[in-house]
Amino acid sequence: MRVANIGGPITLAVIGAILYFALSDRIEGVDxxxxxxxxxxxxxIWLVVGLLVNRPRTRVTSERTDVQGTGGVAGGQANNQVVEREVRQDEV
Incomplete structure (x- = not known):
């Protein structure tokens, strides 16, 4: 399982917010x-791209098959069998 690294974007956003909102000193020639x-x-942008790249990429396929039994009737009921299969494909 991949884990998104969000520390960098958060740090960059905090530094940007400090420069934008809290810094009142003016440096000549620098806005x-x-x-x-x-x-x-x-x-x-970094956060959105990082989350999109690291999203889970698992494909799950489920199939269910009802199979009628070939033996006769047991206890007044037909021998029906249900076969369920789930396949997980993890893309790396």
Whole structure:
């Protein structure tokens, strides 16, 4: 089973939020609010792509077959057999 790594995007988003909302000092020639916004958008894209890439890729196929028995009637009921099979295919 794959596990999505969400620590990086969260850290990037926190740094971006600090730059966008909390930093009031102005650095000449640098727009810290724009850098913060860019970091938050990049973190959101990184998180979405990471979750999509690491989603579970398991295909489950179930089939059920009713098979009529070839022996006669046992106890007044027909010998019917139900065969169930489930196949799991994990893609890596």
């Amino acid at each position: 810290t609010a724009m850098i913060g916004l860019i970091l938050m958008v990049a973190a959101a």
